[in-house]
Amino acid sequence: MKQKLFFAVVLVCSVVVLNFFLIRLAPGDPAMTLAGQAGGADAETLEEIRRTYGLDRPLAEQFFVYAGKILTGDLGTSYYFNLPVSGLILERLFPTLLLVLSSLVISVGLGTFLGVLAARNPRGPLSYIVTAVALGGYSVPTFWLGQMLILAFAWYVPIFPVDGMAGLRVRGGLNQIVDVAWHLVLPALTLGVAFMAQYSRVSRAAMLEVLDSDYIRTARAKGASEPAVLFVHGLRNAILPVITLVGLQLGQILSGAVLVETVFNWPGLGRLALDSILRRDYPTILGILLASAVVVVVINLATEAIYRSADPRLRSGGRH
Amino acid sequence: MTEPLLAVENLCVDFATRSGPVRVLNDVSFTLAPGETLGIVGESGCGKSMTSLAVMGLVPRPNGRIASGRILFRGEDLVRAPARRMRQIRGAAISMIFQEPMTSLNPIFTVGRQIAEAIRLHEDVSKAEVRNRVVDVLGRVGIPDPARRADEYPHQLSGGMRQRVMIAMALVCRPQILIADEPTTALDVTVQAQILDLILRLQQEENTAVILISHDMGVISQVSDRVMVMYAGRAIEKGPCRDVVEASAHPYTRGLIACIPDIDRTERMAESDRLPTIPGIVPDLRALGETCAFAPRCALADAACEAWKVAPIRLDDAHVAACRKAARGIVA
Amino acid sequence: MARDPAFHPPKSPFVEAMAIFLGNRAAMAGLIILAVVILASLIGPSLYGVDPKATVNAPFLPPMEDVASPMGTDYIGRDVLAGILSGGPATIMIGTSAALVAVLIGITLGALAGYYGGLIDTILMRFTEFFQVLPALLFAMVLMTLFTPSLRVTIIGIGLVMWPPTARLARAEFMKLRNMDYVRAERAMGARDRRIIWRVILPNAMPPLIAAAALVVGVSILFEAGLSFLGLGDPNIRSWGEMIGSNRDYIFDCPWAVFFPGIAIFLTVLGVSLVGDGLNDAMNPRFRER
Numbered sequence: 001m002k003q004k005l006f007f008a009v010v011l012v013c014s015v016v017v018l019n020f021f022l023i024r025l026a027p028g029d030p031a032m033t034l035a036g037q038a039g040g041a042d043a044e045t046l047e048e049i050r051r052t053y054g055l056d057r058p059l060a061e062q063f064f065v066y067a068g069k070i071l072t073g074d075l076g077t078s079y080y081f082n083l084p085v086s087g088l089i090l091e092r093l094f095p096t097l098l099l100v101l102s103s104l105v106i107s108v109g110l111g112t113f114l115g116v117l118a119a120r121n122p123r124g125p126l127s128y129i130v131t132a133v134a135l136g137g138y139s140v141p142t143f144w145l146g147q148m149l150i151l152a153f154a155w156y157v158p159i160f161p162v163d164g165m166a167g168l169r170v171r172g173g174l175n176q177i178v179d180v181a182w183h184l185v186l187p188a189l190t191l192g193v194a195f196m197a198q199y200s201r202v203s204r205a206a207m208l209e210v211l212d213s214d215y216i217r218t219a220r221a222k223g224a225s226e227p228a229v230l231f232v233h234g235l236r237n238a239i240l241p242v243i244t245l246v247g248l249q250l251g252q253i254l255s256g257a258v259l260v261e262t263v264f265n266w267p268g269l270g271r272l273a274l275d276s277i278l279r280r281d282y283p284t285i286l287g288i289l290l291a292s293a294v295v296v297v298v299i300n301l302a303t304e305a306i307y308r309s310a311d312p313r314l315r316s317g318g319r320h
Numbered sequence: 321m322t323e324p325l326l327a328v329e330n331l332c333v334d335f336a337t338r339s340g341p342v343r344v345l346n347d348v349s350f351t352l353a354p355g356e357t358l359g360i361v362g363e364s365g366c367g368k369s370m371t372s373l374a375v376m377g378l379v380p381r382p383n384g385r386i387a388s389g390r391i392l393f394r395g396e397d398l399v400r401a402p403a404r405r406m407r408q409i410r411g412a413a414i415s416m417i418f419q420e421p422m423t424s425l426n427p428i429f430t431v432g433r434q435i436a437e438a439i440r441l442h443e444d445v446s447k448a449e450v451r452n453r454v455v456d457v458l459g460r461v462g463i464p465d466p467a468r469r470a471d472e473y474p475h476q477l478s479g480g481m482r483q484r485v486m487i488a489m490a491l492v493c494r495p496q497i498l499i500a501d502e503p504t505t506a507l508d509v510t511v512q513a514q515i516l517d518l519i520l521r522l523q524q525e526e527n528t529a530v531i532l533i534s535h536d537m538g539v540i541s542q543v544s545d546r547v548m549v550m551y552a553g554r555a556i557e558k559g560p561c562r563d564v565v566e567a568s569a570h571p572y573t574r575g576l577i578a579c580i581p582d583i584d585r586t587e588r589m590a591e592s593d594r595l596p597t598i599p600g601i602v603p604d605l606r607a608l609g610e611t612c613a614f615a616p617r618c619a620l621a622d623a624a625c626e627a628w629k630v631a632p633i634r635l636d637d638a639h640v641a642a643c644r645k646a647a648r649g650i651v652a
Numbered sequence: 653m654a655r656d657p658a659f660h661p662p663k664s665p666f667v668e669a670m671a672i673f674l675g676n677r678a679a680m681a682g683l684i685i686l687a688v689v690i691l692a693s694l695i696g697p698s699l700y701g702v703d704p705k706a707t708v709n710a711p712f713l714p715p716m717e718d719v720a721s722p723m724g725t726d727y728i729g730r731d732v733l734a735g736i737l738s739g740g741p742a743t744i745m746i747g748t749s750a751a752l753v754a755v756l757i758g759i760t761l762g763a764l765a766g767y768y769g770g771l772i773d774t775i776l777m778r779f780t781e782f783f784q785v786l787p788a789l790l791f792a793m794v795l796m797t798l799f800t801p802s803l804r805v806t807i808i809g810i811g812l813v814m815w816p817p818t819a820r821l822a823r824a825e826f827m828k829l830r831n832m833d834y835v836r837a838e839r840a841m842g843a844r845d846r847r848i849i850w851r852v853i854l855p856n857a858m859p860p861l862i863a864a865a866a867l868v869v870g871v872s873i874l875f876e877a878g879l880s881f882l883g884l885g886d887p888n889i890r891s892w893g894e895m896i897g898s899n900r901d902y903i904f905d906c907p908w909a910v911f912f913p914g915i916a917i918f919l920t921v922l923g924v925s926l927v928g929d930g931l932n933d934a935m936n937p938r939f940r941e942r
C-alpha cells in the first residue's frame with residue numbers, strides 16, 4: 001500500500017511535468033499561452049507573467065518555479081474569470097465527483113447484479129440480453145445516448161429536468177437535496193450505462209467461473225438457498241475483477257463525464273474544461289488536467305483499498 | 321436385515337455433451353444401513369463422485385440430469401423431492417465432504433463463519449450458541465486453539481486443517497449420512513491416515529452412516545463394512561467387504577486388489593513406479609452399449625463376453641457381480 | 653470436453669480460426685454491418701449527389717416530408733442523409749488511422765517491455781500507467797487546442813491516448829512467448845534481439861493483437877465522435893460527431909439531425925466490436941468454451 005501511495009504521488013508529479021512541457025510545446029510564446037487570452041493579452045500582463053514564471057531563465061529553473069507554484073496550490077489565474085484557477089476548480093469539483101461516484105454506484109451495482117443473474121443460466125434468455133446490452137452499451141456514443149434520454153424523458157415524456165444540477169427556485173434543506181438528486185438521474189444513468197454494460201459482461205464471466213468452483217458446491221451441499229449461493233458466496237468473489245476494471249477505467253469515466261456534463265449542462269470540471277478551451281483559457285485547462293489526474297489517483301487508491309478489504313488473501317497474516 | 325437408511329434403485333444419470341447425451345451412471349443400486357460404512361471404489365472417471373452428487377441432489381445443471389431411478393432416504397424419494405425439501409436435507413440429514421480441501425472453502429469468509437452458516441441454515445439458535453457450537457466442533461475435529469482458528473481465513477490453514485474444517489462443517493448438524501468423496505486423496509500421506517481415523521472416530525461417536533469413496537482399494541478394504549466396485553458408470557460388484565476382497569468375482573475387482581501394495585506406506589511411496597496397474601484405459605462412455613465395458617481390457621474375456629448383455633449375477637445372499645463368467649465359477 | 657480426434661482431424665490453426673470465425677453468427681452480422689457501412693461510404697456520396705455542407709432545403713425539415721431530403725434537414729437546411737453518407741469515409745478513416753497509430757505505439761512499447769523485462773519493463777509500464785490514469789479526452793482536448801485542429805492532429809492526438817491497453821496486451825504476449833523453445837533456439841543460433849522481437853515473436857503474438865486492434869478501431873471512432881461533438885475536430889470535415897455537435901442546441905427542433913448520425917456511429921462501432929469479438933474468440937482458443 002505504501003508503494004501504491006508513492007506511485008500515486010509520482011503520477012501526479014508526472015502530470016505537472018507534462019503540463020510544463022505542453023505550455024512550451026505549443027506554438028508561440030509560452031507567456032502568451034499562460035496569459036491565455038487567445039493572443040489578446042496586453043504587453044503589461046505578458047511582462048508580469050514573464051517575471052513571475054521566470055521565463056527568461058534557463059529551462060530547469062523555469063521548471064522549479066512552475067513546480068513550486070503548483071506545490072503551493074497556485075495554478076495560475078484565469079483571465080476570463082479573473083480568479084485563481086485553484087478556486088475555480090474546487091468549486092466545480094463537487095458536481096463532478098457527485099456525477100462520477102453516483103454513476104459508478106449505478107454501473108457497478110446494476111452491472112454486477114445483471115452479470116450474476118445472467119451467469120445462473122449461461123444459455124438462457126437473460127444471459128443473451130446481458131451480452132447484447134453489453135455490446136450495445138459498449139458501442140453507443142455516450143453523448144448521443146444522453147441526448148436521446150433527454151429527448152425521451154425530458155421532452156416527449158417530461159419526467160426529469162435538464163436545467164443543469166438544480167432548479168433555480170429550490171433553495172436549502174432537504175428540498176434541495178431531492179432536487180439535485182432528481183437532476184442527477186439522467187446524467188448519472190448516461191455516464192453509467194456504457195460502464196454498466198462492461199461490468200455486467202465481466203462479472204458474468206467471473207461468475208461463470210466462480211459457479212464452477214468447489215466452494216460453491218460446498219455451499220450448496222450445506223443446504224444454502226440459490227440466492228444465498230449467488231449473492232453471498234458468488235458475488236463477493238465475482239465482483240473482484242469488476243473492482244480491478246473500475247480502477248483501470250477511471251480516466252475513461254472522467255472523460256465520459258466531460259461529454260455528459262456538456263450534454264446536461266452539468267456545472268462540473270468537464271463543462272469548465274470545454275468552456276475554457278473555447279476561451280483559450282490555458283491555465284484553467286491545464287489546472288483541470290492536473291486536478292482530474294489527482295481525482296483519478298485518489299479514487300484509484302480507494303478502489304485498491306476496497307479490493308484489499310474484499311479479498312482477505314491480500315491482507316497480511318497469510319501462511320502461504 | 322434392518323430397514324435401510326438409504327436405498328438407491330436403478331439410478332441413471334445422463335449428461336448432455338456436444339456429441340450427444342452420455343450416460344455417466346447406468347443402473348446403479350445400493351443400500352446403506354444406519355451406522356454402516358459403504359466403500360465405493362473404482363478408477364477415476366467411473367462415476368463415484370456423480371453417485372454421491374446424485375444422492376445430494378447436486379448433479380450439475382443444466383447439462384446433467386437424473387434420467388431414471390429412485391433415491392429413497394428413509395422411504396422418501398429424493399429424486400422427486402422439491403428443491404426446498406432437498407435444501408433441508410442437505411447439510412443436515414446428509415452431508416458431504418469433497419476431495420479438494422484447498423478449493424472447497426470460500427476464500428473470502430472465515431472458516432468460523434462458513435461453519436456457522438451450516439448451523440444457521442438448519443437450526444434456529446442464538447448467535448452466542450452458534451459461536452459455541454462452531455468452536456466446539458472445531459475442537460472435536462482436532463483443530464488446536466479452535467477459538468482463534470475460527471476467525472482465520474482458509475488460506476491461513478494447511479490442507480489437512482482445511483479438510484478438518486470441511487469435516488467439522490459436514491458434521492456440525494449431526495447428519496445421519498456422511499458422504500466422503502476421496503477425502504484424503506489430495507493430502508500428504510502422513511495426514512491421510514489422521515483424517516481417515518478422524519472420520520471413523522466421529523462416525524462411531526454419532527452412529528453416522530458413511531459412504532466412503534476412494535480409488536484406492538487398500539483404504540476401502542480396511543475400513544468398509546460393505547463395498548461397491550464401479551466401472552464405467554456401473555456397479556460391477558458389490559457385497560460384504562470380506563467377500564468382495566477375499567472372494568472377488570469380477571476380474572476388474574481382482575485387478576484393483578492386485579494394485580494394493582501389501583508393504584507399508586513408506587516403501588509404497590518409494591516403489592510407486594513399479595506398482596501393478598490394470599492394463600488398458602478407461603473406455604469412452606459415449607461408445608458404450610449394453611455389453612460388458614470391461615471386456616476389451618479383460619484377460620479372461622472371450623467372444624461370448626463381447627455379446628453378453630450385462631446383468632448382475634447373484635453369487636450368494638449379499639454378493640453380486642456383473643460378470644458372465646462369475647456365474648460359472650470361472651473366475652472365483 | 654476434449655475433442656475427439658477421430659471426428660475432428662487436425663487442421664491448420666488459421667483454417668480452424670477461420671472456420672470458427674465464419675461459424676460465429678454475431679461476427680458475421682458485424683461483418684455484414686461493416687460491409688454495408690463501407691459500401692455506403694464508398695458509393696453513397698456520388699450516388700446521392702447532394703452537397704453535405706450546403707444549405708439545400710428549408711431548415712428543420714422533418715424526415716420523409718420532402719422526397720429530396722429523406723432524412724430531413726438540420727438547423728441551416730443541410731441535408732442529413734448527405735451528411736451521413738459523406739461522414740462515413742471521414743469517420744472510418746480517422747478511426748482506423750488513429751487506431752493504427754495507437755497499435756503501433758502499443759506494440760512497440762509492449763514488445764520492448766515484455767521482451768526485456770526488468771528495469772525497461774518497469775519504466776515502460778509506469779509510463780503506460782501514467783497514460784492510463786490521464787483522462788484521455790481531457791488530454792486530447794488540450795492537444796487539440798494547443799495545436800490547431802487538423803486531420804493529422806486529430807489522428808495523432810487520438811492515437812496518443814489510445815495505446816495503453818494494446819501495450820499491456822503486447823507485453824503479456826511477449827513475456828509468455830520469449831521463453832518458448834523456438835525463441836531460445838533462435839537465440840542460441842546468435843540471432844539479434846531486433847530479429848527475435850520483430851521476426852520471431854511478433855508473428856506469433858499477432859492473433860490476439862489483431863483482435864484487440866479491431867476493438868481499438870471502435871473506441872477510436874467513438875473518441876473522434878466525442879471530440880467532434882465538442883467542436884474540437886477539424887472544422888473542415890463533416891464527420892458524424894460533428895453533425896451531432898453542430899445541431900446540439902437545436903435538438904428539440906430537429907431531433908432527426910442528431911438521431912441519424914448517432915445511429916450511424918452506433919452501427920459502425922457495433923459492427924467493428926462484433927468482428928473484433930469474433931476474431932478474439934477465433935484466435936484465442938482458451939476462451940472458446942462459452
Ligand SMILES: Nc1ncnc2c1ncn2[C@@H]1O[C@H](COP(=O)(O)OP(=O)(O)O)[C@@H](O)[C@H]1O
Pocket residue numbers: 335336337342344362363364365366367368369370371380383605
Ligand atoms: N459436466 C460434465 N459433462 C459431461 N460429463 C461429465 C461431467 N462431469 C462428469 N462427467 C463424466 O462423468 C463420469 C463420472 O465422473 P465422476 O463421477 O466425477 O468420476 P469419479 O469416479 O472419478 O468421481 C466421467 O466419465 C466424466 O467424464
Ligand SMILES: [Mg+2]
Pocket residue numbers: 365368369370501502
Ligand atoms: Mg471423483
